[in-house]
Structures are given as structure tokens and as C-alpha cells.
Amino acid sequence: MGMMKGEYISKEQFCKECHVGKQTALWLIQNGLLPAINTTRKTDRYLISRVDIAHYLRNHELESKKYRYNKYRRPRRAAPLKNRVKEAVRVTPADLKRAEGIQMVIPDYEIEAMACVLLPELQAFYANPEGQAAFEEWKRNQEHT
Secondary structure, three states, X not given: OOOOOOOEEXXXXXXXXXXXXXXXXXXXXXXOOOOOEEOOXXXXXXXXXXXXXXXXXXXXXXXXXXXXXXOOOOOOOOOOHXXXXXXXXXXXXXXXXXXXXXXXXXXXXXXXXXXXXXXXXXXXXXXXXXXXXXXXXXXXXXXXX
């Protein structure tokens, strides 16, 4: 599962597209409100998923006060580990394809969306005799390995 072109954008591109200041974007990332990959490069340091941007924009409309940057505001408590910036070393699309040690965090809303799509399909497959036969064959293969 490699990174598709356009799936991630830099923090600077995020600022331009969403009309957000650089300090605000950095604050959002550091406070776990906008998940990002830290590439540790000097330019284009943070990569942000377009899915996370859509989630941010939707939540920003609903809870605008939570996402408002104020340079005098005290920093929030550390975000839970799953929301912190993911550290990586010089991430390129090729690195993401072969990276075994990097764990990408899938947000809960994405898992729920996939479940909503997959569950009816799986139920329909296993409800018919063909699906039940395939499952029995899979179980037999598992016993032999």
C-alpha cells in the first residue's frame, strides 16, 4: 500500500489551501489536532493526509473554539499517543512502500467508515452456500499449517 500522489500535502500547502497561518498550522500539529508525519527535513517538514484535513475542516466548523490559535494560550496537555505527530526519517513515497517499522495510525472514523462498507458485503458473502464453502476450506487449510 504505497502513498498515492496527492494523498499527502506539506504544511505550507495546507496553509494555502485552508487559509491557515503557518504558526496556527504548527500549533494544530503540535497539539494533536491535526495528525501529520514529521519528515525531519528542513523544508516540507510535515506531511498531512488529505483525509485528516477533511476531518479537521469538518470538526473546525463544529467546534471552532477548540481549533482557534492564540499565541498567549497555555499549551494543552500532551495529546494521546495515537494523536501525536508521527516521527519518521526522510520519508519519501518509496520509503513508505517498503517501510516495515513505520506504523501509520488509522483514525477511528476511518476504521468505522471501512467497517460500514465491509460488514454488509461480508455478511452477504457468508450468508450464501458459496461463501460458507470457502470459509470451511479456509478452516481446513488453517488446521494443516
